[in-house]
Amino acid sequence: MLKERYTLVFPPESSTKPITYLLIKQYDIEVNILKAEITAGKEGHLLIEVRGEEGNLRDGLEFLKSERINVLPLVDQISLREEECVHCGSCTSVCFSGALTMDRDTWMVNFDPGECVACGLCVHSCPLKIININFGQDDVYE
Ligand code: SF4
Ligand code: SF4
The missing domain is CATH 3.30.70.20 (Alpha-Beta Plaits)
Incomplete structure (x- = not known):
């Protein structure tokens, strides 16, 4: 089980999608939201901690990128x-x-x-x- 933290930067068209629900449901990833700045129709930012098996995390992050969400490791x-x-x-x-x-x-x-x-x-x-x-x-x- 890995634990990592990322900032997600959402384009305006994705700011209302149930991203965290999909990560949990489809990729079996535990998601802990640590900080959020989300306004419908505007670019949004979410700081999350994710826990899961390595393959699930990798697939989940690929899913986010396919949704045009910028995934930035917090350590960077x-x-x-x-x-x-x-x-x-x-x-x-x-x-x-x-x-x-x-x-x-x-x-x-x-x-x-x-x-x-x-x-x-x-x-x-x-x-x-x-x-x-x-x-x-x-x-x-x-
Ligand atoms: S390192 Fe600084 S920014 Fe990070 S949690 Fe501690 S006080 Fe907050
Ligand atoms: S000088 Fe070092 S220990 Fe002091 S507040 Fe800055 S980072 Fe922290």
């Missing part, structure tokens, strides 16, 4: 310039998902983009502005 939309980080811990205090954590042995910050929900709170908390997140057209944090 988040960046932390680790070489510039001073490990102050400010970002870990606002990250409720566990993506940013402080290692209590080394006092170094760890970043696990696989746990991120793209809330953007860490971006604003970082005094050095070294965290960037891009979720959706109007939602660029940097």
Whole structure:
């Protein structure tokens, strides 16, 4: 069983289709919606976590692409310039998902983009502005 997170970018004509229902029903994929910006008739954005067998996930993602939905791995939309980080811990205090954590042995910050929900709170908390997140057209944090 694999777990992955993706941002789906819907063209306006697909914004009202029951995509998550079809992924569950036809491909036996567990879908957890983490964030959504959907308006009928406009481009929409959905952040989802999917769990399933490798073949089912692959087929499900191909189905999404066949519906002209842009499928973007979440890890590609988040960046932390680790070489510039001073490990102050400010970002870990606002990250409720566990993506940013402080290692209590080394006092170094760890970043696990696989746990991120793209809330953007860490971006604003970082005094050095070294965290960037891009979720959706109007939602660029940097
Ligand atoms: S955007 Fe930042 S604060 Fe929010 S879940 Fe991701 S890493 Fe944590
Ligand atoms: S707030 Fe910025 S500088 Fe401080 S630990 Fe987080 S990423 Fe590093």
